[in-house]
Amino acid sequence: MEEKIMPLSKWKWWLIVLAVVLVLGAAMINKIQGRSNLESVNAGAQSVRTAQAEMVIRQNNLNVSGTIDAVEKILISARVAGIVESLNVDNGASIRSGQTLIQIDDRAYANLVEVNQASFVQAQTQLESTRSAYERLKQLHQAGAASDKDFEDIQAALTAAEADVSKAQAALNNSRDDLKNTRVSSPIDGLAANRSVNRGQMVSPGTALMEVQNLAEVYVIISISQSDLGQIKTGMEADVTVDAYPGQTFKGVLTSVNPAADPQARIFQCKIKVPNPDGILRSGMFASAVIHTGEATSILCVPEAALTSKQEQFYVFVPQDNTAKLVAVEIGAIFDGRVEIKQGLAEGQTVITSNVNQLKENDPIQIVPEQGV
Numbered sequence: 001m002e003e004k005i006m007p008l009s010k011w012k013w014w015l016i017v018l019a020v021v022l023v024l025g026a027a028m029i030n031k032i033q034g035r036s037n038l039e040s041v042n043a044g045a046q047s048v049r050t051a052q053a054e055m056v057i058r059q060n061n062l063n064v065s066g067t068i069d070a071v072e073k074i075l076i077s078a079r080v081a082g083i084v085e086s087l088n089v090d091n092g093a094s095i096r097s098g099q100t101l102i103q104i105d106d107r108a109y110a111n112l113v114e115v116n117q118a119s120f121v122q123a124q125t126q127l128e129s130t131r132s133a134y135e136r137l138k139q140l141h142q143a144g145a146a147s148d149k150d151f152e153d154i155q156a157a158l159t160a161a162e163a164d165v166s167k168a169q170a171a172l173n174n175s176r177d178d179l180k181n182t183r184v185s186s187p188i189d190g191l192a193a194n195r196s197v198n199r200g201q202m203v204s205p206g207t208a209l210m211e212v213q214n215l216a217e218v219y220v221i222i223s224i225s226q227s228d229l230g231q232i233k234t235g236m237e238a239d240v241t242v243d244a245y246p247g248q249t250f251k252g253v254l255t256s257v258n259p260a261a262d263p264q265a266r267i268f269q270c271k272i273k274v275p276n277p278d279g280i281l282r283s284g285m286f287a288s289a290v291i292h293t294g295e296a297t298s299i300l301c302v303p304e305a306a307l308t309s310k311q312e313q314f315y316v317f318v319p320q321d322n323t324a325k326l327v328a329v330e331i332g333a334i335f336d337g338r339v340e341i342k343q344g345l346a347e348g349q350t351v352i353t354s355n356v357n358q359l360k361e362n363d364p365i366q367i368v369p370e371q372g373v
Contacts, residue, residue: 045364049354050319053302053345055094058335059293062231066222068242068285070213071273074188078203079181086142087199092193098185102197102209106182112175120168127161134158137309144338190214193283215279220252220272220287231269232257238272242281250274250281256290301338307331308349316345317352317359319367324352324362 082104089101136152139145197203220240224232231263234257240250252274261268272289274281282286306316307329317324327352332340345351352359359365 004335006183008310009063013311034110045322045366046324046355046359048317048319048324048348048352048359048365049204051303051306051353053300053347053349053351055298055347056301056338056339057296058294058299058301058333059296060226060231061290061333062224062293064222064291065288066272066279068274069219069221069283070190071217071219072188072214073190073193073283074186076101076184076186076209076212077110077205078104078184078207078209079205080109080178081204082108082182082202083104084199084201084203085199085314087195087197088196089192089210091192091195091210092246093152095186095190097187097189100183100185101192101212102184104182104184104203106179109179109182111177113179114207115170116168116172117174120165123161123164127158129167130154130158130161142222152334184209186212188212188214191279212259213283215276215281215283218276218281218283219256220274220289222270222272222289223262223265223267224257224270226261229257232270232291235292236291238289239273240274240287240289242285242287244285245280250276252289273280299332300341300347301352302344302345302351304337304339305353306356307339308356317356319350319352319365322364322366324359324361324363324365 017197047188062130084102085105086103087101088099088103089095095101134154134157136150137146141148141151190212191214193213194210197207197209203209220238232254234254236254238252240252241248242250252272254270255273256271272291302316308315309318314329315326316329318327319325327344330342332342343373352365354368
């Protein structure tokens with residue numbers, strides 16, 4: 001006789017389902033309790049990021065900016081009054097020493113030279129005549145044939161005639177100089193710049209006409225603050241760059257440090273001399289310069305974001321047992337987002353780099369790992 005297997009009754013199926021639900025529920029409760037315990041541990045903790053104090057190689061440089069100017073430049077001004085008859089150069093023109101730049105109408109000056117020349121000849125003729133009369137009267141006076149008064153009169157006439165010749169000579173020389181100065185020339189080689197006169201314009205002595213700039217060498221005119229003045233001295237080398245020629249560096253030397261500060265800005269004007277054989281550096285260009293103030297050194301640094309201060313003392317926070325500990329430090333140079341630590345930290349020590357202005361001593365913290373960690 002075959003034995004029949006009876007199917008489970010419905011109530012037994014429900015018991016199995018209930019048991020499974022109870023097991024899953026217990027597991028969920030344990031997970032929730034564990035999360036709750038973790039949250040209770042981290043309750044009130046600030047999330048922070050960290051970095052390590054590390055040794056870096058720092059070039060001892062001073063970054064400055066300034067304006068380019070010609071080492072040698074001459075302001076060309078009118079020396080005589082008159083109308084500008086011709087202009088021979090425009091801005092940017094290449095000029096040789098002695099070249100005529102401007103011609104002022106010289107007709108009146110040429111006429112004056114002729115007049116003064118005639119006056120000078122007349123004064124000389126009068127002087128020769130008076131000198132002859134003086135010699136004759138002198139002999140007569142010595143022989144007793146002329147009175148003292150007549151001799152004194154001829155002496156005075158001779159002195160006056162000599163003075164008239166000197167005066168006529170001076171007038172002639174001055175008129176010749178004025179005639180010469182109607183031709184305006186350059187005393188140096190260079191480029192014409194800042195021309196401020198036009199043909200037909202009336203000028204007077206002292207009127208600025210243009211500049212001539214010799215750009216074989218140029219200055220970078222910079223300003224140095226009081227705090228940086230101790231880092232520099234003449235003879236230091238510098239690298240100069242300009243926006244007009246990206247990627248190109250021009251070598252220069254610090255040649256001048258003004259010992260007196262500007263009374264308003266309290267800064268010191270300095271000059272970096274740069275050879276410019278191709279003449280591509282022009283006056284007025286904005287330039288950046290890096291002055292090499294010393295040899296490269298290895299220094300201990302932390303990110304500048306780690307630094308905080310209180311009552312003129314600098315501090316950093318270091319993580320210790322999930323709390324923030326305040327450590328006093330002595331700082332040095334600040335550069336490229338880093339700060340030099342002279343005292344207070346060791347290489348490899350961890351510092352907090354975020355929320356440092358909200359942290360207090362012994363605040364609970366939670367370190368946020370870097371992305372990808």
